[in-house]
Amino acid sequence: MQVEITDVPCDTKDEDEILESEFFDTRHAFLSLCQGNHYQYDTLRRAKHSSMMVLYYLHNPTVPPFVTQCAVCHLDIETGQGWRCDTCPDYDVCNACYLKDGGVDHPHKLTNNPSVADVNAQSKEARQLRVTQLKKMLELLVHASQCRSPQCNYPNCVKVKLLFRHGMQCKVRASGGCLLCKKMWYLLQLHARACKESQCNVPRCRDLRDHLKRLQQQSESRRRAAVMEMMRQRAVEVAGSSE
Structure with missing residues (x-):
């Protein structure tokens, strides 16, 4: 039975601070962190410990991981x-x-x-500055995709529009090594990960969101298949030991 919810707040903007960590940028970086510290997820106890340690490094990016x-x-x-x-x-x-x-x-x-306190004191302002710059850049991306004024006074709006135009006309593309295209795709991917708008005007936003969703579904399917295979092997081992 479906229940309609009518009291959902209109403002669903995420106010949490954006957390940055190089170990969560790629799968290989995360694998390196887990292998270097022997984090495992084969038992519930190890999975709890590994998850807590991963969250610790996520919220304390200045702490040496190894x-x-x-x-x-x-x-x-x-x-x-x-x-x-x-x-x-x-x-x-x-x-x-x-x-x-x-x-x-x-x-x-x-x-x-340097001690942890010294490193934290030195890098706290740098992290806050990076987060602020990232938020402004994403806001600029949304503004430039909606702006139709040829002489807009919004800071750097014209530059982002030129970046959009370059992306449509470039023959080298990001796959060929074009630095401007790589920069544009990086910003578009960051926006697509956080965007919840059904009618977003940012170029390729819907395509990127669909692509990220497919990747997530494929990863989830592989994970379920690996779990089922592990359970099957354990069942075979248990059956063999009971004979």
């Missing part, structure tokens, strides 16, 4: 308690080894790793 080890004693180095070589990749030394008599035998200068 634990570094001392190149001398090979023990884990706590955040802000070590020294790093800016020349050699992956060369870190803990405070205990650095302060030992005779120091560390290394040809390059070592710099002290």
Whole structure:
């Protein structure tokens, strides 16, 4: 039985802050995070722990995702308690080894790793600035797609219109390496992920939303197939052990 809902608020705009993390930009980046920290989802207990840790890194993007080890004693180095070589990749030394008599035998200068508080203080403003710029850019994208004034005074409206025009006329395309086309597609994809308008005027918005929906459905189908296969294999193992 269908029930009609009439008291839905008109304003459904999401006011939550946009969270950015390089580990959630691509599937391979997320896989690297899980493999590097041994996050697994094969049992409920491991899935709960892995999900909580993933959310922790999402809400704390400045926290190092991987634990570094001392190149001398090979023990884990706590955040802000070590020294790093800016020349050699992956060369870190803990405070205990650095302060030992005779120091560390290394040809390059070592710099002290900043603490989490220092990193947060330095990057908080940068993150807020990026979020603000992203919101303004998406608002500009919507405005430029609706604006019909040839001499609009809205900041950068003319530039975005020229970017639209370039995208329609370019022969190289993003697949061929055109930087302007890549920039345009990046903005269009960001908009399509958050857009809820049924009659959106932003170019290719509906096509991109349909494409993202198909990708999500395909991913969900693969996930269900993998779960069914795992359950089938377990059933075969249980049947074999009971014989």
